[in-house]
Amino acid sequence: MEKYISNVVSPKVSIAPMVDRTDRHFRYFARILTKKPLLYTEMISCQGIINGNRKQLLDFNTIEKPLSLQIAGSSPEEIYEAVKIADNWDYDEINLNAGCPSDRVSGNLMGATLMAYPKLVKEMVDAMASATKKPITVKHRIGIDGKNILPQCFNRTLLDRYEDMVNFISIVEKSRVHRFIIHARIAILEGLSPKENREIPPLRYEEVYRLKKEFSHLNIEINGGIKTLEEINHHLKFVNGTMIGRAAYNNSFILRELDSLYNKGEINNISRKEVIEEFIPYIESLENLGGNSFYAIKHMIGLFEGKPGSKRWRQILGTPASKNIKASELLKIALKELPLEI
Structure with missing residues (x-):
């Protein structure tokens, strides 16, 4: 099958989707500090969009753009319906969550568990792409430890090797995916909290760099432990884009530095x-x-x-x-x- 090569430019930096953090109020606040980076909604489930208060979930202020909607789902049919509904809102892209390690999400065949089902992820991305003309992206980990979560029929439940990530990417890239956002840690699907999953598994940036080198036609964005403008500029030597997470929330004044990646080195000089x-x-x-x-x-x-x-x-x-x-x-x-x- 011919490889799909996206012509959509990757953002140099984005602010990660964070549950109970990146709601519309934070995004408005963030836009006072930085104008250019891509922002994300909190993760919203397909069921929430299909059956919930859509205006409450999906409405946003135009000042928040560019803005990506992150969706969690487990079936092509449901995610198609959810994206079809969300297409009425002017998001700049739609992102599939294949990286959340929480028990509640992973236990429902969503989030990081999806890395064990790359063919399903491909089908979901294709379904999303058929429901909208907006770019579709996938956020995932470099691997998973699913020993107590994945079905016993799996020959291996520890999918933490570089080759496992390559297998996932090789299958999903055959869909109309525009960008892979890769958190450079594995996700441990049982025994660690989401916070611990952001801190305990070691960062393996070199594997993401290697992936970009071997799959040079793909748009690859790196995530995990990135806290400073200097670190962002270092990663951009090896990949297309970077994603900054908790540091953007816990030390929000650093956001004003990010526009310098776009504006000829000038930060947003706001007090x-x-x-x-x-x-x-x-x-x-x-x-x-x-x-x-x-x-x-x-x-x-x-x-x-x-x-x-x-x-x-x-x-x-x-x-x-x-x-x-x-x-x-x-x-x-x-x-x-x-x-x-x-």
Whole structure:
């Protein structure tokens, strides 16, 4: 079969989909700090899109673009229906989650478990591509340890060799997939929490580099443990793109550096004070609509990470709603109390 070669340019950097993190409030906040990188929604299940509140799940502010919708599913029929529905929203691409290691996801033949079923993944990507003209991408791990999860009929349940990843890629690439986003750790499907799966399995960047060298026609994006602009630039010597995860949330001010990858080396020269001032009208609008503004400002917690005033910043943001003060007022208090020099 003739190889499908995508002509869609990979983003130099994207912000990883993170459950309970990359909702519309965080994405709006992130766009104040960085304009160019690709953002992702939280993972949304096919069943959620088919049977749930679609506006609540899929609506977003155009300021968030470019934006990818990440979907979790386990059957070509369901994922086709979900993507067909989501195609009415102006996402820039649709991403299939084949990397989430959580028991709840993997136990339902979604997420990282799918790496044991590359033919199914290919069928799902083809179904997605037939439901939309948007680019389809796949996010996965370099391998999985599924000893207690995968069916006994499997000859091997530890699919952690480079050759196993090659087998997965070789099959899935025959679909109309535009990009592979590879977390450079294996996923251990039982016994580790999602947090531990982001930290305990060792990073194996060299295997992703090797994959790109041997499959040079593919768009390969690397993910896992990337925290700085210097690290991003190093990875870009070997692959098409990079994905930054928790570091973008826990130390969010680094996001302003990312535009330098696109704008002739110039960062988004915005101060923390200006970030807060720009986010206040958004929070006030949310309050006027009856939204959960206290939840929204929690996404700003990493803005002062490692700086004087960070403790007071966390205290201010942690003020409970029962104190009968608006979230927007808390941000105004922070502007008055935090050190002017930062």
